Amino acid sequence: MDWSDDEFEAFLRQFRPCKPKALPPHRRAVVALATAAVIVVALVIPTRFASKSPAANDSTQTPASTPSAATNSGDGMSQRPNRVPEANATPPDAEKGTAMVSSSPTLSGLRGVKRPGSPPSNGPVTAASGAANRRLRVGGAVKPPIKLVDVKPVYPEDALAAGIEGVIVLGIVIGEDGSVIETRVLRSIPELDQAAIDAVSQWQFKPTLLNGEPVEVEMAVTINFTLP
Amino acid sequence: MSGTKVDREHVRTLYERHSPVLLAYALSLLHDRAASEDVLHQVVMRLLQGNVAINGPPLHYLYRAIRNTSLNYRREHSRELELAQNGHWLESPPGMEETGLALQSALAELPDEQREIMILHVWGQMTFEEAAAALDISSNTAASRYRYALAKLKERLQPLAKE
Numbered sequence: 001m002d003w004s005d006d007e008f009e010a011f012l013r014q015f016r017p018c019k020p021k022a023l024p025p026h027r028r029a030v031v032a033l034a035t036a037a038v039i040v041v042a043l044v045i046p047t048r049f050a051s052k053s054p055a056a057n058d059s060t061q062t063p064a065s066t067p068s069a070a071t072n073s074g075d076g077m078s079q080r081p082n083r084v085p086e087a088n089a090t091p092p093d094a095e096k097g098t099a100m101v102s103s104s105p106t107l108s109g110l111r112g113v114k115r116p117g118s119p120p121s122n123g124p125v126t127a128a129s130g131a132a133n134r135r136l137r138v139g140g141a142v143k144p145p146i147k148l149v150d151v152k153p154v155y156p157e158d159a160l161a162a163g164i165e166g167v168i169v170l171g172i173v174i175g176e177d178g179s180v181i182e183t184r185v186l187r188s189i190p191e192l193d194q195a196a197i198d199a200v201s202q203w204q205f206k207p208t209l210l211n212g213e214p215v216e217v218e219m220a221v222t223i224n225f226t227l228p
Numbered sequence: 229m230s231g232t233k234v235d236r237e238h239v240r241t242l243y244e245r246h247s248p249v250l251l252a253y254a255l256s257l258l259h260d261r262a263a264s265e266d267v268l269h270q271v272v273m274r275l276l277q278g279n280v281a282i283n284g285p286p287l288h289y290l291y292r293a294i295r296n297t298s299l300n301y302r303r304e305h306s307r308e309l310e311l312a313q314n315g316h317w318l319e320s321p322p323g324m325e326e327t328g329l330a331l332q333s334a335l336a337e338l339p340d341e342q343r344e345i346m347i348l349h350v351w352g353q354m355t356f357e358e359a360a361a362a363l364d365i366s367s368n369t370a371a372s373r374y375r376y377a378l379a380k381l382k383e384r385l386q387p388l389a390k391e
Contacts, residue, residue, distance in 0.1 A: 002382070002386070003382065003386060005378060008378065008381075008382055008386075009350055009378075011385075012331070012346075012350050012351075012381070013350060013351065014320075014321050014324070015318040015319065015320055015321070015324075015328050015331055016248065016318065016319050016351075017248035017249050017251060017252035017317055017318060017319070017351050018248060018251065018252070018316070018317055018318070018319055019247065019248050019251070020247050020248070020250075020251040020264075020265050020268055020269075021265060023240075023243060023269060023272060023273065023276075167261075222261075224316070226319070228322050
């Protein structure tokens, strides 16, 4: 027997639209925050630059001295053999504690968690950082790598009992072997962060090749914790 | 241009009551949660700051403004949006997650104009007349688009729901 329109509408209404986050603060508060941020940046950036190699931040600034960085331009990427199909961007994400992969244009780390033995990172996930440690960031022509091993996060019992749910965003670095070698919490829910990190750290991806050689890739992943 | 400014408290009340559906509407156009929230906030903040004089019901204005802002955003950021694809906007009841995914997928396959009338009528609980006014189309067009959309969704979901 077919559903009537009313029955079908009632069926559809069981699925409820997600709530957005609260409105941003009033403009005056935003201006004050922005001013504070500018002051902090003005104080912090000179000291960071002083301790960094000039090639670490922007591959386009030093094409002659860092040839591998130069290959990270659009031309170099068009030669990559393992571009990810579009379908890779629509993983299952509605189950309890399941994970959804997405790319993010800005990855400013809030706090970092590294695996022992992982290479040092110069601050937040940025572009390539030299011939010895080539790193691409997902975005533009760089597609997210294919996930080979997916580990679902375990919902922490405390968070479950407290009714805490929400979205964690992690910035991750995928090593040349396809394993996750670095994670940073970009959007935090303190009770859920560790569970997300534990799961994501076990993910395995197909190594990304640039001109036939594996490279590290940076991307953001979204972990959606939904209460049952 | 004529029009009236909207009382801030009224805007806040509208946001509290309708923000999930407004977000769903933006998400149905952008398929990216962060971008959709930005668009929603941008539109609401513009109203709150009192810079906009509107004609007609404020809720209708919100839908139209979200649509226009989303379409502008889509034009300017098509590449990032193509990559993002994290536009999950429906919460499924327990045990119906698979059906929820199928529903999202079926909705995503609808043409924009059919999907938007579904959102306004089913989740926004607007009549066809109200939805038509918000979308600046005729009631008959709204009803007709809705019928097409409903038929497609039924075809996709009925087998799943009866399993």
